[in-house]
Amino acid sequence: MPAPDLPAIDYAALARSIKQWARELGFADTGISGVDLARDEQHLQQWLADGHHGEMDYMARHGAKRSRPQELEPGTQRVISVRMDYAPPDIGSAWSVIGNGELGYISRYTLGRDYHKLMRGRLQKLAERIRGEIGEFGHRAYVDSAPVLEKALARNAGLGWIGKHTVLIHRRAGSYFFLGELYTDLPLPVDVPATEHCGSCRRCIDICPTQAIVAPYRLDARRCISYLTIELKGNIPEELRKPMGNRIFGCDDCQLVCPWNKFAQQTEEPDFAPRHQLDGARLTELFGWSEDEFLRRTEGMAIRRTGYEGWLRNIAVALGNAPRSEPVLAALRARADHPSAVVREHVAWALQQHEASTVTGDER
Ligand code: SF4
Known part of the structure; x- marks a missing residue:
């Protein structure tokens, strides 16, 4: 980031303009924060020390860069945080998919186009607008692309708690x-951090299928279905497979149950609309996809992150939890000799669940 060499600038007026330009670019909200994240750094260190990050080694890498923006990007004085809504119009129907064991549940954030590129491109445009107004300035745009404590920065910028x-x-x-974030060397006025409004509520803690929220504000990612279905490579711990139900990519239960989501804003971004009817597809159909089909149908979507092996692994678990039927058994048997040991192991587990249900007469 080059050292600033700027003429006298009315930073309060510039901050107002930045927020207006961000709205015009499709961001639903924008806030500005400083770079002090000392309290959050402690929280992060404790979380890592407890091993709650599981195999996400990248969370422990980069030293203090994640919690010290000026170490990630020297010269950073402020962070401009932006928000983009992704909720589809019928997000309430998520529960009916979760409740239907023949369907696969995919987290609502990933049903449309991958947001990373889209948001980063718009943050770059925002930076260009600023440059057009004041000339060259130091900045860098991030959307999950670097070690950034984005939630803490957004909270400090007033975007939520x-x-x-x-x-x-x-x-x-x-x-x-x-x-998304735009790190900058501009000494813009900062916004007021958001205050907390969880109160005595604990619905998210109680609903979590795998009890991954081990205490308020403390998530053991190793138990979280989002981690298990997206981040984890290899075998899913057996004791967590049943509670996963039919969730094959991510999980939204803690958000679906949150009372504040009755105020959730529908997305205005057509690119975030669900693709290929993935908001309620049959497990047997998804399990039948070849690798080519998987790659073709998930092109440009964040869902690709799990990889084809992970995709089959996750669906095998869901089929093990599905109501017993001939199509379910046939789909599993067809993959019993899959070249991947991980897929084979999860298929064998799934078939065992159905054998066990015949012995016990459990019709599910
Ligand atoms: S459900 Fe929402 S309001 Fe309730 S504790 Fe969880 S995050 Fe807070």
Whole structure:
């Protein structure tokens, strides 16, 4: 980031303009924070020391860069945080998919186009607008692309508070949104941090299928279905497979149950609309996809992150939890000799569940 060499600038007026330009670019909200994250750094260190990050080694890498923006990007004085809503119009129908064991549940944030590129491109455009106004300035745009404590920065910028489930919530926007950041060397006026409004509520803690929220504001990622279905490579711990139900990519239960999401804003971004009817597809159909089909149908979507092996592994678990039927058994048997040992192991587990249900007469 080059050293600033700027003429006299009315930073308060510039901050107002930045927020206006961000709205014009499709961001639902924008806030500005400083770079002090000392309290959050402690929280992060404790979380890592407890091993709650599981195999996400990247969370422990990069030293203090994650909690000290000026170490990631020297010269950074402020962070401009932006929000983009992703909730589809019928997000309430999520429960009916979760409740239907023949369907696969995919987290609502990943049903449309991958948000990373889209948001980063718009943050770059925002930076260009600023440059057009004041000339060259130091900046860098991030959307999950570097070690950034995005929720803490967004909270400090007034975009919401971090709930007991560790997701950011806004009183008038719920929690179904993506965050992005523009680090900058401009000494803009900062916004007032958001205050907390969880109160005595603990619905997210109680609903979590795998009890991954081990205490308020503390998530053991090793138990979280989002981690198990997306981040974890290899075998899913057996004791967590049944509670996964039919969730094959991510999990939204803690957000779906949050009372603040009655204020969630529907997305205005056509690119975030669900693709290929993935918001309620049959497990047997998804399990039948070849690798080519998987790659073709998930092109440009964040869902690709799990890889084909992970995709089959996750669906095998869901089929093990599905109501016993001939199509379910046939789909599993067809993959029993799959070249991947991980897929074979999960298929064998799934078939065992159905054998066990015949012996016990459990019709599920
Ligand atoms: S469900 Fe309740 S405790 Fe959890 S984040 Fe929402 S308001 Fe906070």
